[in-house]
Amino acid sequence: ETGVTQTPRHLVMGMTNKKSLKCEQHLGHNAMYWYKQSAKKPLELMFVYSLEERVENNSVPSRFSPECPNSSHLFLHLHTLQPEDSALYLCASSQERLLSGNTIYFGEGSWLTVV
Amino acid sequence: SQQGEEDPQALSIQEGENATMNCSYKTSINNLQWYRQNSGRGLVHLILIRSNEREKHSGRLRVTLDTSKKSSSLLITASRAADTASYFCATGLSYNTDKLIFGTGTRLQVFP
Numbered sequence: 001e002t003g004v005t006q007t008p009r010h011l012v013m014g015m016t017n018k019k020s021l022k023c024e025q026h027l028g029h030n031a032m033y034w035y036k037q038s039a040k041k042p043l044e045l046m047f048v049y050s051l052e053e054r055v056e057n058n059s060v061p062s063r064f065s066p067e068c069p070n071s072s073h074l075f076l077h078l079h080t081l082q083p084e085d086s087a088l089y090l091c092a093s094s095q096e097r098l099l100s101g102n103t104i105y106f107g108e109g110s111w112l113t114v115v
Numbered sequence: 116s117q118q119g120e121e122d123p124q125a126l127s128i129q130e131g132e133n134a135t136m137n138c139s140y141k142t143s144i145n146n147l148q149w150y151r152q153n154s155g156r157g158l159v160h161l162i163l164i165r166s167n168e169r170e171k172h173s174g175r176l177r178v179t180l181d182t183s184k185k186s187s188s189l190l191i192t193a194s195r196a197a198d199t200a201s202y203f204c205a206t207g208l209s210y211n212t213d214k215l216i217f218g219t220g221t222r223l224q225v226f227p
Contacts, residue, residue: 002159056214104205109155
């Protein structure tokens, strides 16, 4: 138990569906992240939120839409995805933005399959 | 090419043996971290070494950092079957404090 909870753990969706991934952290952290992990590729940082403000967006397609209503919750809204978007989506949090010495706490991930 | 690259990509050893994984990176860093990931699960932080440190220990883990060679190594001593997992290095860039860049990982298999 890392203190970062992701739901659902598994999601299968069609290319025309709209779904959302949810992340909740119980660590009192101020920064939250979405990462994408595809087979044989490095973890890709998608979004960074600090104190509910988006501070980083690594050129992610608009079919991925993040939402951070408060410092404990983070959503990733999905619509009109492509099969190549199938991956493990990892939420993470850290005490502050990644200043020297901060570590990241990851959730267990949400396995997404787009059919 | 990537900021962090682990070597080897896969490693198989017997219980009781030591496992050494290497990580090379390209740009200046504030710190380097190692994470572990069991199959299909989230990543778990193992150890952090700052750019002004050369070696760090945590239990059976030993991490070294050579900033002149831009490389780090993770040594797991007296390995156990439960150490079977993927191990990732992640670099905290000195010019962008919001990014932690991960490598592709080393998959370690420890046979009983």
